[in-house]
Amino acid sequence: MKTITIYDIAKEANVSVATVSRVLNDTAPVKASTRETINKIIEKYQFQPNALARSLLKKETGTIAMILPDITNPFFPEVFWGAENVARVKGYSFFLCNTAGNYNRESEFLSILREKRVDGIIFLGGRINLANCPPELAQEVIELSRHVPIVLVNGNLPKSGLHRIYTDEAAGAALATQHLIDLGHRDIGFIGGMDDTATTLVKIKAARKKLKEHGLELRQEWLKSGEFSVPGGRELMNQMLDQKHRPTAVLCVNDFTAIGAIKAAAQHGLHIPGDISIVGFDDTPLATAVIPELTTVSQNTYELGELAVETLHQIINGKNPKKQIVLQPKLIVRSSTGALK
Amino acid sequence: MKTITIYDIAKEANVSVATVSRVLNDTAPVKASTRETINKIIEKYQFQPNALARSLLKKETGTIAMILPDITNPFFPEVFWGAENVARVKGYSFFLCNTAGNYNRESEFLSILREKRVDGIIFLGGRINLANCPPELAQEVIELSRHVPIVLVNGNLPKSGLHRIYTDEAAGAALATQHLIDLGHRDIGFIGGMDDTATTLVKIKAARKKLKEHGLELRQEWLKSGEFSVPGGRELMNQMLDQKHRPTAVLCVNDFTAIGAIKAAAQHGLHIPGDISIVGFDDTPLATAVIPELTTVSQNTYELGELAVETLHQIINGKNPKKQIVLQPKLIVRSSTGALK
DNA sequence: TTGAAAGCGCTAACAG
């Protein structure tokens, strides 16, 4: 089936392609009658202009990409959702690139996206969340950012000068810690997260600081890092509970691990929050799906996505948006935490 | 910053663009020495060919799109994940189009995707899941499928002749029903799902049939349809439990509603599965995140995505893949169901 | 092994 072009339309309407282009884009006055005939023919053939040709010329594709580590972690769909909603009204479509936290794959995507001439890139997780990102990996992103606008969400690349949107995770962890202290807890542990990721380290540091303010400490044997997943959380919590001395409350790196922790505690015959309090992080939809519902820290996930696109859009249009936007998290108290008995 | 092209490379290497193109694509023999100089220059400028220009010529973009109703429902990321994994090795990138179940938005996306000349489209939810899809909506998809390959996942468009990959949901519902009957339940209810969607109706019908085989019936007052969400499930379960006569077991249209149902039951002081058994559908990651873990029906979600891309890829390459692939669901027994006391 | 040249489908001066 021959795909029809602007030339076919022009010929049938006895006009030049320029005129057809004009009615297509409403970019210059066209006599009403000719416009009408043209439109009729367009309609008749259900003609749709080839966006590739247009993009080639205009040097813009109306496409942006989101690179993220794991679309099955409910945190990310939420960000995507926020981003897509504002992108759509601005006329962008979305490439979604799922990296599985694999740096090679990130590199591949970066390269493909450049070839495909996306108008901008939103980068989450992976290398930008490393406490110490290897220079080559960082350089690759910085290099690319000279060709296509990039904004980093909840991450950073030292000295890159890239635009960033992020949650103040330290503040969030402090909030959660304070909450537990207020409930009377003095023996507080921390679970989950790989110990080379910024998101983990920042939280631990903030918790430690807050504890110190109250003359408490984060004991080494109550600090368990590992994965970000439900099984990971369960595993770590099991380790925690198999010790002679147990904490009375546990901070978790995210909701996934918190849920794992809840399950492990339940298996140990512990009642939550009667015997042990548990706090999550992110306030994903999971938080209200468990029983007991999770006390957790909300990241304004949706807004993170919105702001990322907003910022990207401004850069694309030559504006100069703020280099950094930091969102303040909120503590959401539900039923997984309670006063120390 | 001037973006550099194949011409710049050619000039600097004192060759024609054709030669550069040849080394770029390894499409014809090039003298080793010239190849080397060219590669060196490419390297030097970090040159990457413009995919738009290539696509315009070759009439293929290496891009496929997934249209789905709700990326925050964990069922869909799982499908996406499966699809993307096989797409990536075949050299495709992915547009993700989130429609929020809005038919207008579906139409918009359809139109945009055609303009952008995607190589194929995977369609989930929305209009293809309607028990009675309005002809205009169906026609639009059928029309488009003459220009770009489309495969429908877990849905259908009557008389469209489109390729389909789907789970045998009726079989799944029968499995779940049989399971409850085997546990001794005779008073079985059904919760959730809009009553104009095929996915809901098919399950209800299958449950009813299975019950009938055992001389049982699905009582009208134990059949509650509404939404697919957690709050929806909770609301419907509340209605269910506020009645004088309660069922001893409840089938849910998906995991979301099942979780809502569990929460409602817990609020009513009911123990699960001691007082009431609950079965979900889809086996999303949520199923193992709740306590008690959900007995549910697995859809092989990941495989659904893989097969969709596989099929699309074949169509794109002029092969003739099977028109329909149906996957058999599996019952996953966990802790939310138990024998009737 | 290489180059010249003709497009792919569209937009945007420029000229009328």
Add this chain to the structure above:
DNA sequence: CTGTTAGCGCTTTCAA
């Protein structure tokens, strides 16, 4: 108000 024409950056005959 409308047409001519020169590209956008690449691939691919066809000749050499």
